Amino acid sequence: MSGIYIHIPFCKQACIYCDFHFSTTLKNKAALLTCINKELELRKEELTHEPIQSIYFGGGTPSICTKAELAVLLETINKNYAVDPSCEITLEANPDDLTKVKIDELKSIGINRLSIGVQSFFEEDLVWMHRAHSVKDATACIDHALQGGISNISVDLIFATPLLTDDKLEKNIKILTQLAIPHLSCYNLTIEEKTSLHHLVKLKKVVPVLDEVAVRQFYFIRNHLQQQGYEHYEISNYAKPGSYSKHNTSYWQRKKYLGVGPSAHSYTGYSRSWNIRNNETYIRSLTQNKLPSEMETLTMNNRFNEVLLTGLRTQWGVNLTELKQEFQTQYTSFQNQIIPLVNEAKLIVTEDKLTISPSFLIMADRIASELFII
Ligand code: SF4
Structure with missing residues (x-):
């Protein structure tokens, strides 16, 4: 089994904790997507004859792309790779992008799984994180997805944030289990260098939560979700039986994957490679048919x-x-x-x-x- 990861490096605004590669200006979006298409074509030999069982649009915020932009990328993949008929095709999405119309569009081009960055159902948490969506967007988009026929949903939650009390965490988990969301990714907030959060902590404007609070919340989530029939199948991931993410599971089981787009990583089992983490350099390089990547052979x-x-x-x-x-x-x-x-x-x-x-x-x-x- 092999997978393809496509990194869409654009976001509407920067969340304070995020250290992924993204840009909040969309001015190079069309050129960059053209180059991702070209990279997919140039690298097709790397997965020749390998059945592709997972395609994952990550980022950044892939839901920022239009139906037509995503359809072109999927068309290129279908034309150049052996996509398995049961392929899991996931799109990472932010709630404010997932209107009823958008869900129908995504479904019509073959997206069959959504990974939605909800993070919390409390407005003050979303404001603190500098998320672009509201609580209303989060509840509405889950409803739209379920009504629109994309029931294979994963929701991201963050715990151990300064404003998240145990009561609020319990409510967040309850909302999702009542909606029977089949897959949940629950991340412990980490303070990564070069993020706004890191800067705020250095200025003492944010006090990180104590380790004991993070541990307590981690085990609260684990116990509660296990009681509700979820398997804790990876340290940050929970799934109802049979609803494991094929994409994530292939990482943890060290299956081969191809990563395209700026900052994307690829893995063959014997080597790793990674693309440059800069949109302009990525575009310049692909425009000259050169792959902007470095490679390491694994000992x-x-x-x-x-x-x-x-x-x-x-x-x-x-x-x-x-x-x-x-x-x-x-x-x-x-x-x-x-x-x-x-x-x-x-x-x-x-x-x-x-x-x-x-x-x-x-x-x-x-x-x-x-x-x-x-
Ligand atoms: S939307 Fe996602 S990728 Fe973009 S800044 Fe926020 S956490 Fe990072």
């Missing part, structure tokens, strides 16, 4: 560490038999390294599966990094 140690990092974040964990077969050299020292972590009940070994114990889940990345082979 056995890199690949081994990735298996641990991605696997331990998921409910499937790491398959020890496969790990031993693929990484015989690394496995010998790894075997000794896991003993203390198993004794401290941070890691659990069940038959041939290694997982993080639920009470240490929130520390999955740190625990995985303790096992890295350098």
Whole structure:
């Protein structure tokens, strides 16, 4: 299984916590989309004969694109790649873009899954985050999507924000579970460098929440959603049975994917590459038929560490038999390294599966990094 990721680097306004690549001026939008089309054509050999099971429009805000712009990109993909008939085609969307008409348009061109950036159902939280939408937009767009026949929906929520009390978090979760949204991504607010939030924290205008609050909210979400029949299948992701995101799952299971557009990453299992994070340079380069990317070949140690990092974040964990077969050299020292972590009940070994114990889940990345082979 392979996937295609298309990065649409435009947003109406900048959310204070965001460190993705995007521009709030749309002046280069047409030229940039033309170049993404060209990149899709130039790189078709990279996925020859691979059935494409997931196409993902991420960003930025892909819902900023018109029906015609998205249709051209999908047409290019269909013409140049072996798209599986059951392909999951996801569009990341902001609520203010998802009118009834827009939902019908998206459905008509083949979008069959929406990932909606709701973040909170409280106006003051949205204002604090500098989101472009209102609570009314959020509830209306979910309604439009369900009525319009796109029921495969994922909603993003953020927790551990300064204004989010436990009561408000409970209400946010209740609204979504009552609507039976099949997939939820719940992210712990992180303070990334070069964001407005980072600047505000440095100026002491924002006080980050205490770790204990973040931990409490993480487990509140987990317990509540599990009681409502959701599987906690990755540290930030919950799904009703069978509603896993094919796109995200392929990342965590290290499947091959092609990423096009500025800042997009690609992965072959043996190498990674990434496009330049600048719209003007991206356009200039593609206009001259040059790919604006850099590539890194992954060493056995890199690949081994990735298996641990991605696997331990998921409910499937790491398959020890496969790990031993693929990484015989690394496995010998790894075997000794896991003993203390198993004794401290941070890691659990069940038959041939290694997982993080639920009470240490929130520390999955740190625990995985303790096992890295350098
Ligand atoms: S809409 Fe999404 S990509 Fe754009 S600034 Fe906000 S969080 Fe970042």
